[in-house]
Amino acid sequence: MTVTEAAPEAVKRAGTSVEFRGLRRSFGEVAALDGLDLAIAPGELVALLGPSGCGKTTALRVLAGLEQVDAGEVLVDGGDVTGVPANKRDMGMVFQSYSLFPNLAVRDNVAFGLRLRGVAAATRRRRAQELLELVGLDSHGHRYPHQLSGGQQQRVALARALAIEPRVLLLDEPLSALDAQVRTQLRDEIRRLQLRVGITTLFVTHDQEEALSIADRVGVMRSGRLEQCDTPAELYQRPATAFVAEFVGTMNHVPGVVAGQEVVVAGHRLTLAEPAGARDGQLVKVLLRPESVTLTAEADGQALVSDRSFRGAVTRVTATLPDGTTLLADLPSVTAADLQPGAQAAVRFAPQPVLLAEGE
Amino acid sequence: MTVSNTTTRTGAAGLSAAPARPTGRRWVARAAGLLGLLPFLAYTGLFLAAPVVMVVVGAFQDNDGAFTTDNVTTAVSDQYGRAFVTSIELSALTAVVGAVLGAVLAQAVLSRRPDGVLRKAVTSASGVLANFGGVQLAFAFIATLGSIGIVTKALAAVGLDIYQGGFTLFGFTGIAIVYIYFQVPLMLIVFTPALEGMREQWREAAENLGATRWQYWRHVAGPVLLPPFLASLLLLFANSLSAFATAEALTNGIIGLVPIQIGALVSGNVVADQQNLGKALGLGMVIVVGLVMAVYYRIQRRTARWLG
Structure with missing residues (x-):
């Protein structure tokens, strides 16, 4: 499977800037975020990398609005969205495990967000078809999620996230449940798609090869803080700290x-x-x-x-x-x-x- | 390359021929596999199929064993026909109320911590209460909501005499309340696994795509839960339809329910030698449950196409 060459106009949009300022979030005694600062430029793909429990998924969920912070600010295009509920944020998210709605056919899954926005049925169908073409699944629109492979389900999830023309695309370890071959293939497709659409993307992973190969910049997290955020080459060749040096490569x-x-x-x-x-x-x-x-x-x-x-x-x-x-x-x-x-x-x-x- | 014995014997021509018939050894292996089913087949044959056959055959026989349709005709007329209507009304009412209340309770319980005391206590209590029926349940309600029950007296003491207001525990409403008492925990037990199967990520994904809580329930959670809800509703209906001892102990047979009528006919308390009429009533209950199941499957096919 390959993604089609041209992105539909519906999903082409100027990137959005994102900024985390001093984010703090604790779960009981554990500080998941401990003063996290990060700035993502419009159209940039930043991967957050780190060991389990370092706070990378919490950071992503905070941006999605699925998690509240104890302190700090989340800015999107300069505007403070810290208190904005998840369903008002216009963030497209792809989850780690398959999160397609099992009762909806593939095209209805993709069109779900548009339906909620009151988009006319004909327009919804056309857009869903465009998105499915974009991820190479245009002939699978009538199927149900359980009739698709894991890789196909994640492609549909990607199309569903893009259908609402989100300001930011959030990818929460979207490849971790897939086998190695499909993972590599889909990873490259996500990157091609992201570049074509030009959408600002935050990608969370614990797989350093995945992060280094897909991202414009990689942020290495440890204990709720960012150790270093740099290009993959800089991160590898000039790690700022011993932790980064040992974690990467x-x-x-x-x-x-x-x-x-x-x-x-x-x-x-x-x-x-x-x-x-x-x-x-x-x-x-x-x-x-x-x-x-x-x-x-x-x-x-x-x-x-x-x-x-x-x-x-x-x-x-x-x-x-x-x-x-x-x-x-x-x-x-x-x-x-x-x-x-x-x-x-x-x-x-x-x-x-x-x-x-x-x-x- | 290793070639199997079979291929060597049959040669190239044998490869394109029809598959060889199972050898004796394969038959033995296949028969051994079926052996495991024997206990199940024996159980269902003895306690499900045989009674149904006996009921069906008996329903169309007179006391001398000759064929007749009198039993079936009598079973749907007069007091027996009314008994079917009352039983179906009571079962439908208590199933719907029990299913709705049980589902809400199950959702409320699941919103608590999995290892929390409340969740464990409610789940354990439901296991007991769902099976708490019969004479002891009837007595428990008589002692609380009977005409001189504790709750009745307590309410009367504050000026609320429920029996003066027309309520009676020993009528349709009273039986319905008692049935709902064990239907709610039964619903909690059978419906909880379906609720537990709901993924948190479906809600988050819906929210992320712009859905309010109501929209999530309307477009995702509701449709996903509808088939198991209907299945549970069917179970509750059958549970209520077949309940005997509670209603008998509570009303002493005043309310004409089909199981009570069957009990009276089988025991010969009212009319002697009418067991086959009882079998005809039993056949009627089988048909009612069969019809409800047919409706259920029809609804499920429409609401759960996605289950494939």
């Missing part, structure tokens, strides 16, 4: 010794990315991406290759340092040919500023 934890604004790792001096708060001579764990590590086959090298995994253009080599530390290195496959298990290898690190692991 794979990291080596390599022992090192602090020396001023540097840290000595396996005989190499690396610059610290931020004031570490560690004293000179303190033992720390340094965070290093696998692609920042270079291994070269040398008889007197300090690392012992223990494993290798071919991944096409890149081969991931696992080596062990003399102190027992395991080191992962992503190397171009053409240069990794000599690094067979049992071989000795010299270790080098890319000359980039590094972060220290938390609490170590």
Whole structure:
């Protein structure tokens, strides 16, 4: 299935800006949102990423009006909507599990919001058909939700959310209930659709690959706060905090010794990315991406290759340092040919500023 | 490649031929599978099919075993015909009132915390009260709402004499109140699973699309709950139609309900040797329930097309 190329005029609209200001929301003793600040530009797709319980879904539900805040403001196009009820907000939402109304056929599900707005039946039918064409399900309008696959149901949910021409599209882990192949396919379709329609979108997920591949910016949340909100490339290459660095992508934890604004790792001096708060001579764990590590086959090298995994253009080599530390290195496959298990290898690190692991 | 024995024996021609007949071993396996059904078939045959057959056959026999339509004719005329009307009216009234009140109560209970005391208490109490019928229920009501019942006396003490106002526990209204007493908790028990099956996300999705609470109930929750509501209503109707002991104990047979008439005929209290008339009345009850079920299925087909 592919989405059709042209979006109907009905769903093309200028984006809307969204801003969270100091949002706080507690459930008993647990602070789901702890002073969350976030600004989303018109037409932008921002993904909120974070571990379970970090507050990302609460933030989305607050924007939808399904959750109230204890403090803070939600601004949409500069207007305060904090106290506006959900049914007056004009937000289109796609839920995690299939939320189609089981008693309505697919086209009636899509037209539901229009029906509530008093749109004439003929116009409703035409718009629903347009939306179903947009998500590639124009021939499924007469079916009922239980007659569709999970992926098809989420496409219908997307069409239903877009049918009301929402100011903002809210996606609450819409792909998590789908199998891997459908998930990837639908993820790309959502992005294409979002770009075509130009709608401001907030996407919540715990899947970092999903967030990094679909979003203009990714906000990493932790304990109700935003740790960093940046482009996927910035987030990966220049994480602002150790939490972000460890949460996004794979990291080596390599022992090192602090020396001023540097840290000595396996005989190499690396610059610290931020004031570490560690004293000179303190033992720390340094965070290093696998692609920042270079291994070269040398008889007197300090690392012992223990494993290798071919991944096409890149081969991931696992080596062990003399102190027992395991080191992962992503190397171009053409240069990794000599690094067979049992071989000795010299270790080098890319000359980039590094972060220290938390609490170590 | 491994080739099965069957394919080897039949060869290529065998592959395009009609499927081989089940071998003896397959028949044994199939028969063994059906064995599991035996207890169920035996139970329903003995306690459902056989009594119905006996009722149907007996309804068309006189005391000598000869064919007759007199029993059926008598069963729909005079006092017996009126008994059917009264039974159907009473059953319909108590089923509708019980279903509505029970559904509202179930929704109210489900709005409480799942592990809360109130929810547990109401659910447990309903399990008991739904089965609290017969003589003891009649006595409980006589002791409270009878002519010298506690509640009656208490109301009279504050100037509200309900018996002076025309109320009596020992008539149609009284029986209806007593029946509703066990219909409401029964409805709560059978309808709660349907309410629990309602997804919170349907409400949120509707709200998100602009629906008010009323619009959500009208367009989504109501239609989704209608089929199980009708099924529960049917159960309550049948429950009320077949109830005997409570009405008998409360009115001593003054109100002519079909089960009471059957009881009188079978026991021979009023007229001897009229068991087959009782069977004709029983056949009438089977037909009434069958008709109600037919109407139910017709409504369900129209209201639940989406169930596929």
